[in-house]
Amino acid sequence: MKKKILFKYILLLFYFIFFQSCNFHDKENNNIKPNLDSLSLWIKNSKNPKNSLIRKRQYLDKSYNFIISNKIDTVNLKKLSDVAYQTFKVKDTFLFKKRNKKVIELALKIKDSFSLGDAHWNYATYYNKIRDFEKSYYHFNEAEKYFKNYKYYVGKMLVGKAFIKGRFSDYIGSEQNIIKAIKIFKELKKDNDLLNSYTSLGVIQSDLKLYDKSLFYYQKALEYSSKVKNNSKLDLNNNIGLIYLKKGNYQKARLFFDKGLDLTLKQDKPLSYARILDNYAYCKLLIRDTLGIKEDFFKALAIRDSLKNKDGILISKIHLAEYYKFSEDTLKAKKYALDANKIANSIKNSRDYLASLKILVSLDEEKSKLYLKDYISYSDSLLNVERNYQNKFARISHDTDEYIEETERLAKQRIWVTLISLSTILIIILFYFLRVQKVKNEKLLLETEQQKSNEQIYLLTLKQQSKLEEEKLKERNRISEELHDGILGRLFGARVGLGFIEINCNEKNKKQYQLFLDELQNVEKEIRDVSHKLSDNFDNAEINFTFIIKQLVIDKSKVGDFKYSIYFDENINWYQIDEVVKVNLYRIIQEVIQNIIKYANATLVSIKFSLKNNNLVLSLSDDGIGFNIKKKKNGIGIKNIKSRVQKLNGICKISSSFNNGVEINIEIPLN
Structure with a gap:
């Protein structure tokens, strides 16, 4: 109790020192009355990657409180919108929504259309992140309306809407939005945005299987990449390689992938490196050049797995399934295809979900019809979903109020479905756990009963042998x-x-x-x-037990191909020793010799019975390979030995080291 009180006081002291130091630091910075320059500095510090998450949040709190406590104008409102977005960046979703809502309320009061557009853009980014594309599209659409006097931001909203349309195969609508955005960016000479826009057009054409047109747009993107300072050229080379891969020109695809396999890229942009490495290995697989591709596939998977990049992991597993299919290792191919299928389903990646089903159709003859049926059913339902979303996007542009009601209803429905699903899963897990525990208990009970039965049988055998010797x-x-x-x-x-x-x-x-x-x-x-x-009379009990032990060792030595030495102290009166002790000693020796045969590779086994302070001492040793007792956990055999010794109120000591064999000493008190 005293230790707990002392610990609490230490925590309170630490809390006081830490926050006093923070307050002192803040006071030091606030000797001069905060102004817009201070606010800009705080927001800048909240974006500094060198600062901790806690520190960033402190700067954002100060910024928010400062803005709210001062007169709201367009300048401060823009900064407030920036604070709300940075709150989203530091992963405080609840506070982000609260602050962004405040931006919209204040912007409506002073009729600041830019801040309204910026706030809706914040929401669009948030909902896009959590894959709620309906709400994301709605907010992009709203932001575009409020940004109508700000051309550059209209272009950005068009790109955002185009991305979401592309997700639901509305390639025509997506292409139209991108082309509108390109016109704006060209007029404003925004090279980086033109690079991204032409890259998006290339992706759209690739999805439409218009590969030559896709290459044309990628070449345009390459032209702009030379004007900006980033690593986009590497990703573009990867995309161009994928186009040549789809066209069947594997050698040319391999050349473009090879350009990105730079070790510096592995450090600076590990995800890009993993993507290029995986595509490079897959390209080699398609041209039947399997040298080293297995290692490359697993390297790429390891990088993606370490960064928790689920989309990348999904692609890696699909490629591994195809590799093992080519290698005629059906079991592994099926395993990776099933893994890919589960991941695709969990992250709602329709394209790769269908790809995994397609592989499973060719791998599993028994379930091929079922997988094919799922493939057709899912493909059809996907088309319906895409059509529905396309219609919804069209309705959003005309009637946002109706959209809000519908999405709220769907959101509530999803919550109920999620709650019911989670409850069902928890109930199933609970029943499964109870069932497993019941089976384990039954198994343990059966093993205990079997052990008792074996000991009873052995006792009867000893008694029978004793009667035979008496006769x-x-x-x-x-x-x-x-x-x-x-x-x-x-x-x-x-x-x-x-x-x-x-x-x-x-x-x-x-x-x-x-x-x-x-x-x-x-x-x-x-x-x-x-x-x-x-x-001449003799002790038949001694002959019975010692004979059985000797016979056991002789039989096992033939199986394990080892020599043996057995010593029985002549002072031991076996006739007076309880039969239960003999049974357990026999079982212990049997277990030890069995372990020696399985693991030790011993050439000599020594067994010695002696007396020590009215204790029966059993010493067993071998000259086998031994093991590290500290590293190796006790197996079932060792646990059984210790359990038997404990049941006899004895002591068991096991010593061993690598290449020095094993020595077991057991002392059992004789009553």
Whole structure:
């Protein structure tokens, strides 16, 4: 509790010092009363990439408060619109909407058409970013109306509207808007905007499959790229390469892609480098030159993945699917095609979604009809969607009020659909999780029961073996008694009887007689020795357990091709050791040897049983490859060993290092 209180005081102290330093810095900057120059400086600092996100927001807050607290005129309103846009740039969506709404309210009051157009442009940019193209087009259209006296900005709005129309295959409408914008930019000599406009025209012609016309516009864009200072030439070369790729002129396409494969581009513009590298590899695939293209595909994918460029990742996976299809690796081709299909669906990329379906049709014979059906269905629905959007864009230009009502209704509907979908998904995930847990619990229960059953079977086997040994012992004692009391007694009687018989014969016969008596005596002695050996009792429990262990090691040594040494301390009274302990010791040795065979590549295995302070000690070691205990997590085998030792209230120590084998020491208390 004391530590928590101390920690809170430290946090409060840090908070006080930090914000006091910030306030001091602000006061230092505000010794002179803030003016328009100060405001311009704050806005400039909010755009400085060297400043942190928090610092940028502080500058924007100061700028906003300063503008609101002063008289609103056209100059301040333009700056307020800039503050709202920069708030969007620092990813504060809620505050951006609030401030942009304030701009529109104030602009309507003083009838500032430029600020109204700028505010609608801010909204258009925001909704374009979140892919709400209907609202984005509406605000571009509104901004164009308010910018009617500002030609350059009218051109910018035309380009924005053209982009959205192109997204929904309204290529004619898109082309018309771009051409109108080009006329404005030419009149105003805006080379950078002309470069972008001609590039857009090239893209439109490419989508219309008018490749020669597309090349014409790209060449025009190249002319303007030489007049501006940027890296647009590299992207243009990539686009031109794609046109030659679509025309089937792969060698020429390869030349244009090759121009962009510069290592400096990899550092300065990694996304452009990844795009060119991927297209270059794909071009080589089409001309059946597969040398190094797999590595290039994966390099491009890695860059795009690190930058979370979903559109790029999607293209990379489509190209990888085609590569593995060419390599006749159907499984991998299908995997990447399915990945591409999911990504395209998630980011609503219709073109590449259809492309992924097309690949899947050729890869999966079982589902080809289903994929083909989806392809046709989606293609048809896409045409309907595009027509609907084109009609909506036309209606927006004539009746914005109707559009607002419709989009608000659709927005609410989307919210409900999203909420219902999320709720359904969460319920499904919950049921799935519960099901998985139930299956796991059942599996663990089954394994526990199986383990108990195995131990019971082993105990019964030991008892059966013990009874068998007892019967053997009884039989040996019976034979010993028969030899000693029966046969030996009769032989003794016969020998004694022969000794009393007087034989009157020559010296030679007497010697022969004496030899027979001696031989009978020797036979008696041998029978007596055999009888004594048979009657010697021994610890059958010791023989049972040690025999089973030895037999286990012998059998496993043949499988694992290793030598072994086994030592049993003679002071261990196996008869007094509990059968459960024996069962677990047997299972531990079995598990260790199995691991040695699978992983260790050992040539010698040592097993030793000894006594230490009334503890039974089992030591197992091998001369195998070993492993790093710190790096390698405990596997199921090691967990089972430790679990068995813990169940017997014992201690288990495992030591190993690379190329030094493994040593396991187990101590189990004997009650």
